[in-house]
Amino acid sequence: MPCSDLNYAVLRHAGSDESASLVESLPGLPFEHRPSPMANGAGSLQEFVNLLRLEPAPHLHRAVAEAMTIHETSFFRDVRPFDALRQTIIPALIAQNQAKRRLHIWSAACSTGQEAYSIAMLLLEHFPQLADWDVKIVGSDVSQFVLDAARHARYRRMEVNRGLPVRLLVKYFTRVGDEWQLQSRVRELCEFREANLCAPLPPLPVFDLVLLRNVLLYFSHTDRSSVFARVRRQMNPQGFLLLGNAEQAEDSTDRFSTEFAADYLFYRPATHRPVTCSSCPDARPASFPPD
Numbered sequence: 001m002p003c004s005d006l007n008y009a010v011l012r013h014a015g016s017d018e019s020a021s022l023v024e025s026l027p028g029l030p031f032e033h034r035p036s037p038m039a040n041g042a043g044s045l046q047e048f049v050n051l052l053r054l055e056p057a058p059h060l061h062r063a064v065a066e067a068m069t070i071h072e073t074s075f076f077r078d079v080r081p082f083d084a085l086r087q088t089i090i091p092a093l094i095a096q097n098q099a100k101r102r103l104h105i106w107s108a109a110c111s112t113g114q115e116a117y118s119i120a121m122l123l124l125e126h127f128p129q130l131a132d133w134d135v136k137i138v139g140s141d142v143s144q145f146v147l148d149a150a151r152h153a154r155y156r157r158m159e160v161n162r163g164l165p166v167r168l169l170v171k172y173f174t175r176v177g178d179e180w181q182l183q184s185r186v187r188e189l190c191e192f193r194e195a196n197l198c199a200p201l202p203p204l205p206v207f208d209l210v211l212l213r214n215v216l217l218y219f220s221h222t223d224r225s226s227v228f229a230r231v232r233r234q235m236n237p238q239g240f241l242l243l244g245n246a247e248q249a250e251d252s253t254d255r256f257s258t259e260f261a262a263d264y265l266f267y268r269p270a271t272h273r274p275v276t277c278s279s280c281p282d283a284r285p286a287s288f289p290p291d
């Protein structure tokens with residue numbers, strides 16, 4: 001549905017209250033494959049924009065964010081992070097967590113679930129020793145629409161054709177008409193929760209591994225910095241953080257340091273050494289900067 005520059009400006013302003021990563025490509029935004037803001041009683045996009053200008057209610061802002069946020073994702077997206085997980089990161093976490101036999105993974109900004117489910121399939125395929133561990137993969141997103149789709153775990157042909165090896169499709173999915181339903185042995189490793197990365201987080205476990213990919217691109221410098229602080233607080237100090245290909249934590253080097261393995265760059269919480277100089281009047285252990 002085409003959208004004028006003025007209408008787009010109103011919609012963009014309303015949606016940015018709820019989500020920082022809105023589509024940039026208007027006018028001409030194709031709303032038809034997204035949850036429609038018109039579900040809120042307006043008969044047309046123009047009527048909806050008029051309603052929004054008269055009554056800037058939170059539920060209308062949320063409807064706009066749902067309609068305009070970029071939800072692009074795919075199974076095993078970008079491949080290399082998954083190679084690094086298989087070759088280096090998961091083996092290191094298994095060695096680290098051997099005593100407690102627990103592995104908590106967070107797909108922050110999970111969209112329709114492909115990232116969380118890709119990790120679950122990777123664990124089932126390559127790490128059978130985790131079968132009796134407490135393994136939990138939490139997917140979170142600001143959008144209810146994508147969380148519902150993630151929980152439903154039924155994907156269209158076009159979605160399973162992107163990045164998912166045929167062998168895994170046949171092994172872990174059941175065909176239902178034109179769609180593919182992910183089997184319960186994969187789904188039961190994952191749970192999905194609503195969480196806005198730009199606001200205080202709901203109660204979540206401490207994570208050994210966090211994937212924060214392809215969501216920071218549109219955040220302001222200030223939002224990025226507070227997201228990194230929040231994510232850091234949610235992580236095991238020995239944990240691992242993976243960002244998207246085009247993303248860096250260059251403005252949070254006090255919180256994260258970089259490491260390189262399997263041809264892939266990832267991040268780990270920066271170790272903070274207590275100040276040991278007893279003659280320094282202000283000597284006290286360093287702590288991570290506040291939010």
Ligand SMILES: C[S@@+](CC[C@H](N)C(=O)[O-])C[C@H]1O[C@@H](n2cnc3c(N)ncnc32)[C@H](O)[C@@H]1O
Pocket residue numbers: 018019020021069070071072073074077108109110111112115140141142143146195196197198212213214215244
């Ligand atoms: C482009 S998708 C990335 C999905 C997946 N991480 C990947 O790399 O394939 C970005 C997701 O970030 C979510 N998102 C945008 N702003 C967010 C926020 N403030 N808090 C949490 N999720 C957000 C969107 O709803 C969308 O599903």
